[in-house]
Amino acid sequence: MREFDYLEPASVEEASRMLAEAGDACRVIAGGTALLLAMRQRMATPAQVVSLAKLDRLRGIDFDAHQGLRIGALSKHSDVERSPLVQEHFPMLASMAGRVANPQVRNQGTLGGNLCYADPATDPPGCLMALGASVVLGSARGERVLPIADFLVDYYTTALEADELLLEIIVPPQADGSVGLYSRFRRTTAEHRPLVNFSVTTHRRGQVCEQALLVVGASTPIPTRAARAEEFLAGKTVTADIAAQAADMVAADIEPLSDPRGTAEYRRDMVRVVARRAIADLFGLSTD
Amino acid sequence: MSKHHLHLSVNGQAQSLEVPSRRLLCDLIRDDLNLTGTKRGCETGTCGACSVLVEGEVVKSCLSLAVQADGCDIMTIEGMAADGEPHPLQQCFMDLGGLQCGYCTPGFLMTSFALLKNNPKPTESEVRAGLSGNLCRCTGYTQIVESVMAAAEKMRGN
Numbered sequence: 001m002r003e004f005d006y007l008e009p010a011s012v013e014e015a016s017r018m019l020a021e022a023g024d025a026c027r028v029i030a031g032g033t034a035l036l037l038a039m040r041q042r043m044a045t046p047a048q049v050v051s052l053a054k055l056d057r058l059r060g061i062d063f064d065a066h067q068g069l070r071i072g073a074l075s076k077h078s079d080v081e082r083s084p085l086v087q088e089h090f091p092m093l094a095s096m097a098g099r100v101a102n103p104q105v106r107n108q109g110t111l112g113g114n115l116c117y118a119d120p121a122t123d124p125p126g127c128l129m130a131l132g133a134s135v136v137l138g139s140a141r142g143e144r145v146l147p148i149a150d151f152l153v154d155y156y157t158t159a160l161e162a163d164e165l166l167l168e169i170i171v172p173p174q175a176d177g178s179v180g181l182y183s184r185f186r187r188t189t190a191e192h193r194p195l196v197n198f199s200v201t202t203h204r205r206g207q208v209c210e211q212a213l214l215v216v217g218a219s220t221p222i223p224t225r226a227a228r229a230e231e232f233l234a235g236k237t238v239t240a241d242i243a244a245q246a247a248d249m250v251a252a253d254i255e256p257l258s259d260p261r262g263t264a265e266y267r268r269d270m271v272r273v274v275a276r277r278a279i280a281d282l283f284g285l286s287t288d
Numbered sequence: 289m290s291k292h293h294l295h296l297s298v299n300g301q302a303q304s305l306e307v308p309s310r311r312l313l314c315d316l317i318r319d320d321l322n323l324t325g326t327k328r329g330c331e332t333g334t335c336g337a338c339s340v341l342v343e344g345e346v347v348k349s350c351l352s353l354a355v356q357a358d359g360c361d362i363m364t365i366e367g368m369a370a371d372g373e374p375h376p377l378q379q380c381f382m383d384l385g386g387l388q389c390g391y392c393t394p395g396f397l398m399t400s401f402a403l404l405k406n407n408p409k410p411t412e413s414e415v416r417a418g419l420s421g422n423l424c425r426c427t428g429y430t431q432i433v434e435s436v437m438a439a440a441e442k443m444r445g446n
Binding site (some may be wrong): 001130 | 292310312343348352355356402418420
């Protein structure tokens with residue numbers, strides 16, 4: 001690992017000014033699980049590493065019935081997994097957080113860091129998108145809120161400006177009768193990164209799907225909403241056959257990544273399987 | 289390159305030392321403190337041989353800068369046995385053959401220690417999930433899982 005200066009700003013404003021001044025020569029460190037790997041492989045060679053550890057504004061998990069859930073960007077995956085508030089109000093999110101990487105990384109890696117790194121082969125972004133989450137970005141110039149779909153721009157690329165930090169993640173309260181499921185497929189159980197994931201939230205009345213939000217992740221550069229399948233499901237009584245038809249649409253409508261971890265066609269096939277099973281599961285149907 | 293004066297507690301002992309910013313936590317433990325029970329394996333966050341407890345939670349010390357641990361309470365494998373007696377986990381790994389070459393063992397013990405602290409009565413599948421961040425290339429894991437299950441029972445006083 002190349003040499004660097006490690007800086008510990010005491011406020012968001014100070015951090016923002018450091019980032020603005022250093023430009024591309026600097027990287028932000030939260031948990032460090034991804035950044036240190038990149039630095040040790042010299043894929044990233046920052047002259048300055050700016051730590052967020054002293055920024056209390058980025059800590060804590062709170063819930064308010066009107067505002068929803070606020071997750072400070074420095075919350076670790078294990079904080080999200082174990083939070084009674086997340087478990088009570090967003091069980092889908094707690095369940096997802098409990099599956100990220102492995103126990104050690106969940107104790108080190110942060111939700112904010114995960115989103116800012118924007119690696120496609122991960123769990124949180126798609127799940128958050130299906131929950132309608134937004135992110136709050138801050139700099140010395142002020143704050144702004146972006147839906148997660150606008151924050152994630154492309155493969156390892158976000159809408160963060162050079163002087164901005166991700167401060168917190170906001171998940172709006174879910175409507176009564178809304179249920180959700182996060183599901184994923186790994187090529188082998190020893191893998192820590194999903195090849196495919198699928199997040200679904202629906203308003204359900206008995207077996208009728210009044211509204212659905214379907215998101216494919218890990219197989220596309222950024223998580224992708226399955227709009228055609230969402231429209232197809234709206235108002236339908238969900239049977240195993242309807243779930244299969246919706247899954248076919250989901251799989252047909254994505255443009256999968258193709259890389260050494262999985263070809264585009266393999267990913268498309270697995271998206272179809274995971275989507276069908278997740279929709280069927282959510283409606284209490286047999287997946288056999 | 290910036291240097292940092294760190295104050296931390298390692299296995300209950302206060303430590304105060306200066307490190308360069310790029311010093312990894314595993315290197316601080318092994319090279320600065322000479323606690324060589326913690327192993328460097330893959331050094332890419334995959335194998336878990338370098339697992340230690342920071343503030344009571346298990347992390348991979350090759351994925352952490354030493355400076356990130358400033359002010360923290362750290363426990364390494366050297367801090368596991370009390371009063372010269374092996375910890376029940378260590379005894380069960382020995383009794384039940386939870387190791388062969390032994391290189392991954394400190395990491396497995398630290399991860400198991402954290403696992404049982406958070407979940408004193410795990411199922412076998414919870415043990416397997418809890419150990420999913422540690423690799424062993426000798427045992428095939430069966431005896432490791434058995435060792436952890438046996439230690440859990442012993443620690444519950446059965």
